[in-house]
Amino acid sequence: MKKGLFFVLLCAVCLALPAQAQKFGYVDSEFILGKMPEYQKALSEIDKFADKWSKDIQDKYVEIEKLQKTYLAEEILLTEDMKRDRQRVLSDKEREAREYNNKVFGYQGLLFEKKKELMKSPMETVNRAIEKISLQKKLDFMFDKASDFVMLYTNPHHDYTDYVMEELGLDATSKPNKSTAATTTVPPVAGSPDNKTTTKPK
Template sequence: MRKGIIFVLLCAFWPTVQASAQKFGYVDTEFVYSKMPEYQKALGEIDKFTDKWAKDIQDKYADIKKMQRAYQAEEILLTDEMKRDRQRLLSEKEREARDYNNKVFGYEGMLYQKKKELMRTPMDMVIRAIEKVSVQKKLDFMFDKASDFVMLYTNPRHDYTEYVMEELGLDVNAKSGKPNTVAGAVTNPAGTSTDNKPTTKQ
């Protein structure tokens, strides 16, 4: 669902930048989310809805198979008109199942909308924390390492992930166990591990 949420540009929160060098930093939002109870809870709720809707669709197709078997067993005893009625009913049931599947799992369907609803709270929390840290540290730009914006190299001194985690009340020491993965992956924390908390920011 989420593939690194944002490429955050927060220039609007500071006075006009002078001719001096601009200050910037980056945050690994994917790692931050992986440590948030609110995010994990949202993922659990999404899984529940996904399983429920998937079962509903499976049940619809199971009923269709039963109807097909019954029709095949009785076909020889049916008149042409009765056959046409049964075939029409089967076609309607199959169309209903396909439509429901598209309604749930299709583009911007029920599952997509439910994800947006459930992820809104953790997303807003992270954005507010990023904005606050950016203002406190007087940054002109804050990048999202987990976004589609490719960062070919990142200097740990510009990593503000732990500051954002502190702002959210998360365990900053957990960052030392961060695995190396491809940036932008959905299911795992992204980016290169940075064990040392940044000191001074230029």
């Protein structure tokens, strides 16, 4: 969903709810995931697969380069039919290398699927914790500072990252500044972790 449409729908939902019932919060999922050993392990596994596939592709092009050098060295001794056969082999090898590269690193390729597979578990773990905290704190909305749709200003009173970290048993030390400047704004709504009403930032 495009940001503009999401923003319009969000505004509509916010305006539809009674002001006194609207309560929201946000978390920094990027920071939370960065503290998870399971997530770090997944990143390490992804790097290993990427390195292996990169080496496979590099090996294919090394082989092609050797064939090209051999062909150029022997070209003067080859008949026309032999030249065509060699050129056809080179062309096939180059096509295979390109196709394999696209298969691995192309849109929704093997690396994309491997990332999705390895990231599924830590992402689901974080999402379950966020959902649990949202229900416990009776929130109507929970935003993510790490998403494409971010807030122009974030009041620390609305930051539930520490609650989620606690739920996951993670250390929240060295947490970055909770106030941030970004590119998109979210309409202010009433409610916070301590039930205080905030005013629209200027």
